[in-house]
Amino acid sequence: MTKAEEYLGEVLAAFDFGEPVVGAVRFGQGHINDTFVVHTQPADRCCRRFILQRMSPAAFKRPDQLMENVIGVTEYLGREIESHGGDREREALRVIRPRSGQPYYADRDGGAWRVYPFVEDTVCYQTAETPALFAASGRAFGRFQRLLQDYPAQTLYETIPRFHDTEDRLAKLKAAAAADRLGRAAECRKDISFILEREADCSVALQALRDGVLPLRVTHNDTKLNNVLMDSASGEGVCIIDLDTVMPGLAINDFGDSIRFGANHSAEDETDLSKVNLDISLFEIYTQAFLEGAGGTLTEKEIEYLPWGAKLMTLECGIRFLTDYLEGDVYFHISREKQNLDRCRTQCKLVGDMEAHWDELMAIVKKYQ
Numbered sequence: 342m343t344k345a346e347e348y349l350g351e352v353l354a355a356f357d358f359g360e361p362v363v364g365a366v367r368f369g370q371g372h373i374n375d376t377f378v379v380h381t382q383p384a385d386r387c388c389r390r391f392i393l394q395r396m397s398p399a400a401f402k403r404p405d406q407l408m409e410n411v412i413g414v415t416e417y418l419g420r421e422i423e424s425h426g427g428d429r430e431r432e433a434l435r436v437i438r439p440r441s442g443q444p445y446y447a448d449r450d451g452g453a454w455r456v457y458p459f460v461e462d463t464v465c466y467q468t469a470e471t472p473a474l475f476a477a478s479g480r481a482f483g484r485f486q487r488l489l490q491d492y493p494a495q496t497l498y499e500t501i502p503r504f505h506d507t508e509d510r511l512a513k514l515k516a517a518a519a520a521d522r523l524g525r526a527a528e529c530r531k532d533i534s535f536i537l538e539r540e541a542d543c544s545v546a547l548q549a550l551r552d553g554v555l556p557l558r559v560t561h562n563d564t565k566l567n568n569v570l571m572d573s574a575s576g577e578g579v580c581i582i583d584l585d586t587v588m589p590g591l592a593i594n595d596f597g598d599s600i601r602f603g604a605n606h607s608a609e610d611e612t613d614l615s616k617v618n619l620d621i622s623l624f625e626i627y628t629q630a631f632l633e634g635a636g637g638t639l640t641e642k643e644i645e646y647l648p649w650g651a652k653l654m655t656l657e658c659g660i661r662f663l664t665d666y667l668e669g670d671v672y673f674h675i676s677r678e679k680q681n682l683d684r685c686r687t688q689c690k691l692v693g694d695m696e697a698h699w700d701e702l703m704a705i706v707k708k709y710q
C-alpha cells in the first residue's frame with residue numbers, strides 16, 4: 342500500500358463532500374501527484390464526483406505556498422471568466438477546503454491533500470487524436486495566458502525553484518551522471534552525449550530573458566495536452582488544470598511544452614523511436630491556435646522565439662527524465678523499468694527532428710508574427 346492509500350480513509354473523513362462517499366479510486370495519468378476520483382451518492386441524482394489529490398512531496402516542498410498560489414489563481418480566473426459571461430464552475434477549478442478550513446489537509450507523513458469538484462462532461466486526452474482537438478487545446482492555453490496577463494505576478498511563490506531553468510537542469514544531470522549512484526550511467530552514454538552537445542542551447546531563452554528580449558509573465562509551465570479538459574460534445578477546451586506550477590515564466594515555454602507533448606503521434610515513453618516524429622503540420626496548427634487564444638498578448642520577439650520554446654522544453658524534459666533515471670526514478674511516477682530512460686529518448690528524438698526542420702519552423706512562426 343502506498344502512503345496515499347494508507348491515508349485515504351482518514352482524508353475522506355477530513356473533507357465535507359456534501360453527500361455520503363461511496364468510493365474513491367486512483368484516476369488519471371499525471372506523473373506527479375497521487376490523484377483519486379471520489380464518488381458520492383446524492384439523494385436526487387446518480388452520482389457526484391470530486392478529484393482528491395495528494396500533492397507530491399518530492400516535487401513540492403511548500404504545499405502551503407503552493408495552495409496559496411492555486412487559490413489566488415483559481416479565484417482570479419473565476420472572476421475573469423464570470424466577467425466575460427463564462428461558466429465559472431466549468432471553466433475554472435475551485436478549491437474545496439477540508440472541514441478544518443485550512444487550504445489543504447496534512448497527513449502525518451508530510452503529505453498535503455486537496456479537493457476539486459470533478460469537471461464533468463469533459464475528456465482528458467493523452468494524444469492529439471485530431472488536429473482540431475490540438476488546435477482547441479492551443480486556444481485554451483493561449484487564452485489562459487491572456488486571462489492572467491494582469492495577475493499580480495509578485496504575489497506568486499516559486500513552487501518549484503528554477504523549474505524551467507534549463508542551465509540548472511543540465512547542471513543537475515551532470516551531477517547525477519557523475520555520482521551515478523545506481524550504476525546506470527554507462528547505458529546512457531549516448532543519451533548524455535546528445536544532451537551535452539546542446540549545452541549552448543540551454544542558455545538561449547534564459548539569455549534572452551536576462552537581456553530583456555523576452556518578458557517574464559504569469560505562465561502555466563506544464564501545458565501538456567492532458568492538463569486541459571476538453572468538452573466531450575464540442576471538443577473545445579473547457580478548463581485548464583494542474584495549476585501547481587503557475588508562476589512567473591516565459592510564454593514560449595508554455596507554447597513549447599504543448600508542442601513537445603502534442604505535436605507528434607506517439608506516447609511520451611514510446612520504445613520504438615521510428616514512431617516518434619515531429620508533425621510539422623501540428624506545429625503550425627498549434628502556433629495559429631495558441632496565438633489566437635493569446636489574443637495579441639505576445640510580442641513579436643516572443644513569436645520569433647516560439648521554435649526555441651519548443652526545442653528547449655523538449656530538451657529540458659529529456660534532461661529531467663534522464664536525471665531522474667540516473668537518480669533512481671524518485672520524481673516522475675513510473676509503471677515499468679527504464680520508463681524514464683525511454684521518455685528521455687523520445688524527447689531527444691523530437692529535438693533532433695526540430696533541428697532538422699528548423700528553417701521550416703522559423704518560417705511558420707514568421708507567418709503569424
Ligand code: ADP
Pocket residue numbers: 368369370371372373374375376392434457458459460461465567568570582583584
Ligand atoms: P499531475 O500533476 O499528477 O499531472 P493533475 O492535476 O494533472 O496531476 O491531475 C491528474 C489527472 O486527473 C488529469 O490529467 C485529469 O485526467 C484528472 N483531473 C485533475 N483535475 C480534474 C478535475 N477537476 N476534473 C476532472 N478531471 C481532473
Ligand code: GN1
Pocket residue numbers: 370371372373374400562563565568583585586598609658
Ligand atoms: C509532469 O504533472 P504532469 O504529469 O502534468 C511535470 C512536467 C513534465 C511532465 C512530463 C510539476 O507533468 O514538468 O513536463 O510531467 N510536472 C512537474 O510529462 O514536474
Ligand code: MG
Pocket residue numbers: 371372567568583
Ligand atoms: Mg497533469
